[in-house]
Amino acid sequence: MLGIINIIKYKKLPLVFIILSSILYLIFAYDLARTDTLKLLLLYVGLFVFAYLVIKSSGFYFRILVFASVLFRFLFLFAIPNLSQDFYRFIWDGQMILSGLNPYLSTPDYQMELGALTNFPNQLELYHGMGSLSASNYTNYPPLNQLCFVIANLFPGHSILNSIVGMRILIIGADLGTLYFGKKLLEKLNIPSNRIFWYILNPFIIIELTGNLHFEGVMVFFFVWSLYLLHCRKWIISAIILACSISIKLIPLMFLPLFFKWFKKENGKLNLKKLIKFYLVVGGTLILFFIPFFSMEFITNYSKTIGLWFGNFEFNGSIYYLAREIGYAITGYNEIAIITKIFPLISLSIILYFSFFRATHTITELATSMLLALSCYLFLSTTVHPWYLTTLIILSIFTAYRYALIWSVVIILSYFAYADIDYTENLWVLALEYLIVFSVFIWEVVLKKKIIF
Structure with a gap:
């Protein structure tokens, strides 16, 4: 009881931010349609701002942050x-x-x-x-x-x-x-x-x-x-x-x-x-x-379905979309059948490079290789649904990289496709998303030289 009183007395600011976050989460959960992109964007950005303020104002006080973590989920x-x-x-x-x-x-x-x-x-x-x-x-x-x-x-x-x-x-x-x-x-x-x-x-x-x-x-x-x-x-x-x-x-x-x-x-x-x-x-x-x-x-059904999901659908792609546009310019057709045969080989080559030529003797080194390999795979993918970033975010916690956290903020732009009745993606919006992601990625991985390829 005394601990709760002390938290209320000395941690008033983070509690205020937790209350404000709770209000936004309730609106998000019970009063939001994914077609309302402006409301979606404002709520999402607001929640990130308050999440940052909750963590920083609490001084990383463990009990408060655990309480907030559980509360937000049960809302x-x-x-x-x-x-x-x-x-x-x-x-x-x-x-x-x-x-x-x-x-x-x-x-x-x-x-x-x-x-x-x-x-x-x-x-x-x-x-x-x-x-x-x-x-x-x-x-x-x-x-x-x-x-x-x-x-x-x-x-x-x-x-x-x-x-x-x-x-x-x-x-x-x-x-x-x-x-x-x-x-x-x-x-x-x-x-x-x-x-x-x-x-x-x-x-x-x-x-x-x-x-x-x-x-x-x-x-x-x-x-x-x-x-x-x-x-x-x-x-x-x-x-x-x-x-x-x-x-x-x-x-x-x-x-x-x-x-x-x-x-x-x-x-x-x-x-x-x-x-x-x-x-x-x-x-x-x-x-x-x-x-x-x-x-x-x-075996037949499962392998067919996995191949279908990874080779026939398109959503929130980056490098793949560029390759697709080049294919349109050259042949006049969507060359997805060719691209989805080449890009997996590139992804496999990157994974094998990290496997045989990069140090993975510690969990930090292992997590770093996993993070970069998975990032390259997603950059080359035809489909990047928002929840695919989950693994990147947890891996980044154990490394020196933060671009996955930035991506978790701007990935909300991919939901703008649902504002259109035909779920048509706005390539300019996606270009903004990936301009931010690739800028941070290049700055951290190449310019700061946290890893040498």
Whole structure:
């Protein structure tokens, strides 16, 4: 009780900023349409300003920042996501499993053609809510993510809101886990542990994960936990937890080659035996997760869907959009089929470069290589949805780079596409977004020479 009184007495300013932030979050959660771009932009920028003021005015006082982190997330608890409709598909997949069906073997379109299921609550509403693009494709969410969908649907009641609350609690719990292991890892690395709040209190993270129900937050929880265990030299458990992260979202798969130089003997030479065991544990754990859904049809559908999402869709691209325009100028056609064959090879080459020619003997060096490799991958991608930045932001906490934090601010410009009835992107708006991002990236990586390529 005395501690609370002291906080109110001596920390009045951060409490004022927390109250003001709470008001903006409530408006964002319950009174915002994504088509209202001016209101969206003002709320988003305002939340970043107040987040900065909360952190700075508190003097990084741990209890206040944890309180704010939890409060802001629970303000979204009963809100319907307003920037993304993916949650309808999440609930659909969970209900498919609870109905005894394999979600990887049929599309929602096909399932609806078969007729409504008696043990499938809200089937019609979920189908229409997810949109035609999602309904016409097989699911691309890995097995452990599917388990999250199932758990969310087990919350009492059969309404869509009940499932939303269930998913939200899982994501909030994961964020608190990231806070716990992130703080412990920063302390182990002799880096100020308060850095973790640039992730935990980042309005982008709160809105995109807790607000819009993207499970990158759960992936990040397992990923940070894995890095912590790796630093503690508990590499077998670390490999299992890393596989859990991959089984939520596939992004950490691209980091596997970067562990090549981590396993060193005392004489500095590569411990190939331990490295192979690490990869085998990761691979074996992943296989165990996929076994309940395994069939040849599953392999066909899943690989087709992954290829489709990464090679056929376009949203918020940067270098890819430049290459696309060059293709239009030369041939008069969108050369996406050619570009999406070349750019992945470039991304792979960059990852292999960092794997074999950059030092990754410490978590900081490893996180730096992961950050830069993933950044290059996103710069070359055809599709960069806002929530894809989640991994970049958590990695930046363990490095000397801050461009990912800047990107988390300006990524809101990508939502301007929803102001148009046909979801047409304004290339001038995207040019502004990436002008800022690339300027900071070049300044930090090249001009300040924090890393030598």
